[in-house]
Amino acid sequence: MSSHSETRSNSNGERQQQQQVCVTGAGGFIGSWVVKELLIRGYRVRGTAREPADHKNAHLLALEGAKERLSLCRADLLDRDNLIAVFSGCHGVFHIASPISNTDPDLMVVAVEGTKNVINAAADAGVQRVVFTSSYGAVHMDPNRSSDAVLQESCWSDYEFCKQTGNLYCCSKMMAEITAKEEAAKRGLELVVVVPSVTIGPALQQKLNLGITHIIRYVTGAKKTYPNAVAAYVDVREVARAHVLVYERPDARGRYLCIGAVVHRADLVKLLGDLFPEYQITAKCEDDGKPMARPYRFSNQRLRDLGLEFTPLRQTLYDTVVSLEQQGHLLLPAVPGPERARL
């Protein structure tokens, strides 16, 4: 097995430790930002994808430091021997890859067996520390939680409720997180869990993921009404920083809720409309006349205690839409509207 780290001199001639880590699902929305953050901090990164040579992963090779310190390799989450080889020589693993769907027939097996394989392969390969990406879908879906309760790390979604309402993705994230915790405990592996809410922000990759699709549908006018619902959002750059922060802090353990803001959809579309008046963004609620759902309280104190600061939602929304325009996903309206706000 190769060594976990090597010492090199940086451009200032200083001796610098370059630790090898692995990121599963490196080409996805969150994975790409985690790779970028790790490269900025001087790590040597091995990124996994199912098709590493596919053009959808090409953006990774253009990241600063990628030429010298990033390698991409194929990994199958259901093939433990393959994972042991991929993790060999790594000090840490960031397990981010996951099917994100309520209908994928392989959802449960990849989420649960895949996670079991990742944890055990990491232990077999001599990895010290694993960061697992859970989801607030594993935390907030509980119809019996009081509206006054504060959403925090001790909260779990109600599995049966998720199953009955067709939220199988939430079921998969719950089971995967529990599996990660149990397997890591059995194998004596250090495990830290980041629990992001709906993650938005500028995309490094070209392929749109679900959270970004959620925003783009309002901006293009594809959504004619908005639901009477609240949701929690966070900036992808904070999600990436949170992953690296909990990895680097040896005292970090357990779950870290990564939420920037909880807002009613009315406030989300109002913010978008104020920022981008040239787009036709709906102002109509599906549930006109009914009592409005109330945003709930949440705590992101554990991450704040580690020094993480959260970007205001307004800035994140602005950066999300500008990035979509720059990538050609949004065409500016032919007739210019009122001048947009500048942030």
Ligand SMILES: NC(=O)c1ccc[n+]([C@@H]2O[C@H](COP(=O)([O-])OP(=O)(O)OC[C@H]3O[C@@H](n4cnc5c(N)ncnc54)[C@H](OP(=O)(O)O)[C@@H]3O)[C@@H](O)[C@H]2O)c1
């Ligand atoms: N975005 C959010 O709002 C959000 C919120 C909370 C938690 N999360 C969690 O964050 C992680 C990344 O999400 P994302 O938003 O960045 O999604 P994404 O852009 O769709 O990326 C998903 C990644 O998972 C990999 N993947 C999907 N199905 C797979 C399978 N069957 N086998 C192996 N790999 C598979 C994909 O790899 P390939 O490149 O090989 O396709 C891709 O890299 C997931 O664990 C998700 O549950 C996301």
